[in-house]
Amino acid sequence: MRVWLTPVVWIASLCALAAWLPTMTPLFSWVQPGTDNLIYNRDSFYVLLQSHIWLVLASATIGTLVAVSAGIFATRPAGRDFLPLVSQIASIGQTVPPVALLALAVPVMGFGEKPTLFALVLYGLLPILRNTLTGLNGINPAVLESAKGMGMSSAQVLLKVELPLAGRVILAGIRTSVTINIATAAIGSTIGARTLGDPVIAGLVNGNTAYVLQGAILIGLLALATDSLFEAIERTWARAFAV
Amino acid sequence: MLPNRVLSNRVLSNRVVLALALAAFGCVWLLNLGVVQPNRIVTGTGYGLYAATGWLGAGIVSSLLLVVVVLATRPVHKRYEVLAALLTVALMTLPLLLEVFALHKLPTDSAYARIGIGAGFWCLAFFLALILLETLGQLRASRRFQLSTVLLIVAGWWLCASREGLSSLSLIREYTNRADQFAQALAVHLSLSLSAVAISAVLAFALALAMVRRERMRRPLLGLVSFMQTIPSLALFGLLIAPLGALSAAFPFLQALGIRGIGWAPALLALIAYSLLPMVRNTYVALIEVPESVVDAGRGMGMSERQIFMQVKLPLALPVIIEGVRITTIQAIGLTAVAALIGAGGFGTFIFQGLGQAAMDLVLLGALPTVFLALAADAILSALKFKEASR
Amino acid sequence: MIELKGVTRRFGDAVAVDDIDLTIETGEVCVLVGSSGCGKSTTLRMINRLLPSTSGEILVDGEDINKVDPEALRLNMGYAIQSTGLFPHWTVARNIGVVPNLLKWPARKRDERVNELLILLGLDPATDAIKYPHQLSGGQAQRVGVARALAGDPNILLMDEPFGALDAITRENLQQEMLRIQRQLNKTTVFVTHDIDEALKLATRIAVMDQGRIIQHDTPEAILRRPASAFVENLIGKGDRGLKLLALRTVGELMEGHSQPREPEPGADGLNEADSLRFALSVMVWENTLQLPVYNGAGEEVGTVKREHLLQGGA
Numbered sequence: 007m008r009v010w011l012t013p014v015v016w017i018a019s020l021c022a023l024a025a026w027l028p029t030m031t032p033l034f035s036w037v038q039p040g041t042d043n044l045i046y047n048r049d050s051f052y053v054l055l056q057s058h059i060w061l062v063l064a065s066a067t068i069g070t071l072v073a074v075s076a077g078i079f080a081t082r083p084a085g086r087d088f089l090p091l092v093s094q095i096a097s098i099g100q101t102v103p104p105v106a107l108l109a110l111a112v113p114v115m116g117f118g119e120k121p122t123l124f125a126l127v128l129y130g131l132l133p134i135l136r137n138t139l140t141g142l143n144g145i146n147p148a149v150l151e152s153a154k155g156m157g158m159s160s161a162q163v164l165l166k167v168e169l170p171l172a173g174r175v176i177l178a179g180i181r182t183s184v185t186i187n188i189a190t191a192a193i194g195s196t197i198g199a200r201t202l203g204d205p206v207i208a209g210l211v212n213g214n215t216a217y218v219l220q221g222a223i224l225i226g227l228l229a230l231a232t233d234s235l236f237e238a239i240e241r242t243w244a245r246a247f248a249v
Numbered sequence: 250m251l252p253n254r255v256l257s258n259r260v261l262s263n264r265v266v267l268a269l270a271l272a273a274f275g276c277v278w279l280l281n282l283g284v285v286q287p288n289r290i291v292t293g294t295g296y297g298l299y300a301a302t303g304w305l306g307a308g309i310v311s312s313l314l315l316v317v318v319v320l321a322t323r324p325v326h327k328r329y330e331v332l333a334a335l336l337t338v339a340l341m342t343l344p345l346l347l348e349v350f351a352l353h354k355l356p357t358d359s360a361y362a363r364i365g366i367g368a369g370f371w372c373l374a375f376f377l378a379l380i381l382l383e384t385l386g387q388l389r390a391s392r393r394f395q396l397s398t399v400l401l402i403v404a405g406w407w408l409c410a411s412r413e414g415l416s417s418l419s420l421i422r423e424y425t426n427r428a429d430q431f432a433q434a435l436a437v438h439l440s441l442s443l444s445a446v447a448i449s450a451v452l453a454f455a456l457a458l459a460m461v462r463r464e465r466m467r468r469p470l471l472g473l474v475s476f477m478q479t480i481p482s483l484a485l486f487g488l489l490i491a492p493l494g495a496l497s498a499a500f501p502f503l504q505a506l507g508i509r510g511i512g513w514a515p516a517l518l519a520l521i522a523y524s525l526l527p528m529v530r531n532t533y534v535a536l537i538e539v540p541e542s543v544v545d546a547g548r549g550m551g552m553s554e555r556q557i558f559m560q561v562k563l564p565l566a567l568p569v570i571i572e573g574v575r576i577t578t579i580q581a582i583g584l585t586a587v588a589a590l591i592g593a594g595g596f597g598t599f600i601f602q603g604l605g606q607a608a609m610d611l612v613l614l615g616a617l618p619t620v621f622l623a624l625a626a627d628a629i630l631s632a633l634k635f636k637e638a639s640r
Numbered sequence: 641m642i643e644l645k646g647v648t649r650r651f652g653d654a655v656a657v658d659d660i661d662l663t664i665e666t667g668e669v670c671v672l673v674g675s676s677g678c679g680k681s682t683t684l685r686m687i688n689r690l691l692p693s694t695s696g697e698i699l700v701d702g703e704d705i706n707k708v709d710p711e712a713l714r715l716n717m718g719y720a721i722q723s724t725g726l727f728p729h730w731t732v733a734r735n736i737g738v739v740p741n742l743l744k745w746p747a748r749k750r751d752e753r754v755n756e757l758l759i760l761l762g763l764d765p766a767t768d769a770i771k772y773p774h775q776l777s778g779g780q781a782q783r784v785g786v787a788r789a790l791a792g793d794p795n796i797l798l799m800d801e802p803f804g805a806l807d808a809i810t811r812e813n814l815q816q817e818m819l820r821i822q823r824q825l826n827k828t829t830v831f832v833t834h835d836i837d838e839a840l841k842l843a844t845r846i847a848v849m850d851q852g853r854i855i856q857h858d859t860p861e862a863i864l865r866r867p868a869s870a871f872v873e874n875l876i877g878k879g880d881r882g883l884k885l886l887a888l889r890t891v892g893e894l895m896e897g898h899s900q901p902r903e904p905e906p907g908a909d910g911l912n913e914a915d916s917l918r919f920a921l922s923v924m925v926w927e928n929t930l931q932l933p934v935y936n937g938a939g940e941e942v943g944t945v946k947r948e949h950l951l952q953g954g955a
Contacts, residue, residue: 037491087264090386091379101627102620103583109600109616113609114368152725155690155798156739156788157714170729189481193587196604206487210590215491215510222487226480233479 009238016231024051038216046205046217058201061191065126073131077138096136104129104190122194130183137179141172181236188229265383266321273376274314280369283350288361301350329387336381341405348414363419419610438595442581445520453528461536478526486591489515516593524577531573535566568638575630582623641666647696656682658852669829671839674849680832688717718789722801724781726773733769739792757787779810797829886918895934895943902941
């Protein structure tokens with residue numbers, strides 16, 4: 007249970023700060039003297055936080071489903087032919103900067119949440135795909151051979167042996183993907199998605215450091231909270247399988 | 250019998266190439282190949298393959314894909330060699346398709362009219378590139394061969410782009426209007442990301458050495474650098490503005506150096522902070538994983554510790570260190586684009602200006618070179634790593 | 641009973657198994673022996689359809705295995721391999737219970753079976769059952785592997801060099817256990833090894849393979865006495881053939897029995913009924929004696945064995 011303490015503390019402080027930032031005017035008036043607009047007020051921080059989390063969560067869910075299915079397909083006998091190409095796509099794709107992908111989504115899909123979600127899904131599935139392939143290919147062939155030799159069907163081998171054994175590596179891929187996507191979603195503000203990047207961008211455009219700081223602090227906390235959550239999940243997972 | 254059929258099936262048809270060719274065929278006929286815009290802001294009218302390039306263009310593209318399908322499914326002699334040659338030429342000359350489009354559809358009466366690239370064209374290029382990738386994989390082509398193929402294609406696009414026929418392409422219009430700014434953005438982008446890589450390389454080397462010498466420092470140092478990696482870029486850029494702004498206000502000489510809350514200074518700082526994790530981790534792992542037996546052998550032959558480090562450990566660690574540099578460089582090129590938000594310059598400026606003005610081709614003018622730089626850095630550093638590792 | 645009729649397996653142009661015929665009777669331990677690449681593992685893996693045969697027919701109890709669902713076929717064949725293939729994310733108990741689980745045995749029956757097997761293979765049900773594979777020694781892991789193969793109470797046991805990666809002493813121990821378990825369970829066993837001594841020790845019949853063909857298929861004694869070709873002769877080793885023959889028989893078979901068991905003389909050294917003749921000869925040479933008393937399991941003297949008999953009739 008102790009592993010869950012850190013993420014709980016981070017998440018609590020994130021929520022608390024999102025609630026109390028508007029009351030901290032004295033602090034921000036010190037940062038940004040000479041203006042009355044000290045607290046970003048176009049949207050409440052809660053709404054921004056919610057929308058940010060929704061974007062990341064949706065993209066992670068879709069990305070995981072697509073990437074894990076693709077990884078499974080490419081490692082089955084029927085899909086083996088596609089394995090070299092799929093793994094090359096996964097590694098070359100990660101060379102493309104996420105911000106460029108975000109920008110390239112706009113000419114195709116216009117402004118708003120949709121292109122942001124599209125870019126997040128597309129970019130986010132690459133690390134998951136690569137790790138799924140690494141995880142599934144990294145299983146000791148003797149284990150698979152004996153699973154088959156015991157009389158397990160292909161589906162049983164996949165569900166009972168392959169996925170649990172590759173799970174940790176896949177989970178690490180999801181963690182990387184979510185970390186990148188939290189950052190990319192923040193930049194999504196520039197293409198019209200409503201995220202915690204909004205105050206930062208607004209602050210940069212208007213030269214209001216207080217706005218920038220409010221957004222930046224919340225984004226940073228969200229990232230740290232998520233990261234510690236994954237840390238806890240990974241530890242629990244490791245303990246469950248003692249590997 | 251079953252195994253024989255599977256075996257001969259694999260010889261007979263390449264399902265990967267087949268699937269990609271069919272996908273390309275679908276995309277190129279269903280999506281818009283190009284767009285005609287009356288000026289740079291207004292959304293234009295899209296044209297499909299046939300509408301854009303007439304029977305000739307549609308025929309050439311379709312028969313190219315048909316030939317690919319035939320080669321994928323029939324046991325033609327040396328078919329992968331033929332496919333590789335065919336696809337290289339096709340990709341090199343692909344922009345001519347847009348030239349034909351411009352010739353057909355560009356209104357001659359307007360100086361502002363321009364043509365844009367449609368999703369169909371991008372998809373065609375993308376799928377052809379994937380088929381080429383698969384073909385080169387089947388040929389087990391050497392690194393050098395792959396690189397020359399890519400260079401050929403880039404040269405082809407370069408030549409096509411500099412032809413008069415494509416001067417109405419909106420991307421090229423945006424470029425010609427901003428040739429000076431483009432050169433400057435390139436210089437800023439490269440110098441920012443490369444200096445961040447260079448500085449972090451030196452720093453990371455020192456940190457990794459410290460970690461090798463003192464095991465106690467490993468956990469806190471790795472913890473610190475991975476903590477920084479977790480903070481999203483926009484947040485870190487934002488968090489650096491206030492302290493740097495305050496410093497610059499307090500010390501005029503810093504301001505004279507150009508160090509302010511926005512601009513290159515916070516960008517460089519943040520880039521270095523991000524570069525540290527991959528750099529430190531790889532350098533440390535590389536140094537620690539030199540086999541003890543090799544070091545012992547060196548000692549046994551009477552080498553000094555310094556000689557062992559310079560002649561044994563460092564050369565053996567180099568490929569892994571270069572891998573760290575590769576990851577860092579790619580990452581820095583991408584993050585420099587984000588740094589344009591805090592006024593650091595570079596290609597990100599075009600991206601965010603374009604987004605602000607809803608001028609998609611300006612966005613492309615920023616995004617495409619960024620992607621290109623990252624891919625080029627990847628190619629160069631991978632080649633270097635490969636060369637070091639194979640020594 | 642397992643019958644292979646004209647079975648061939650090709651990998652591309654290479655022929656791994658070349659038109660072999662082999663019949664393995666029920667309760668028999670058939671050891672396939674040969675150097676690496678001779679096709680012995682390929683043959684084994686065709687029996688449980690991990691590899692399809694290119695041509696020919698394999699019958700188990702008269703039924704063509706290609707007409708049976710492969711999973712059902714394998715559930716009735718225990719399978720143990722050299723690298724154990726234990727599932728690293730499961731405990732020893734769960735590893736052993738995998739086939740009973742696949743067969744949907746009730747939990748109680750399964751747990752009893754797992755306990756029974758742990759004891760049969762000399763593992764501790766209390767401490768070893770909850771361990772994970774990476775916490776086991778090589779010998780223990782192999783014991784678990786064998787236990788897992790036996791768990792579903794299969795009629796047939798397929799073993800692919802199960803003791804190949806173990807050190808000499810552990811291997812020797814496990815071979816003894818195998819013999820003991822086989823006496824108890826009487827499973828039809830196909831065992832693959834490259835070690836002729838292991839083959840001589842465990843087999844009721846040996847099939848010597850070379851380049852995808854079966855060179856000789858016979859009892860260990862017949863293989864030693866009448867090797868079919870120079871290859872087999874080489875494999876069994878010309879030099880110590882006599883000693884190997886001695887190793888096949890026990891002291892009990894050759895001794896002159898007393899009419900009635902006697903109390904042993906105090907302090908006298910002797911042999912056990914179950915010791916091999918090879919062992920007896922070694923003791924005699926070492927102690928430089930012409931004869932030795934033989935004791936049974938209860939410690940009573942049941943006969944004597946003489947060196948001259950050993951030399952004349954042993955081999």
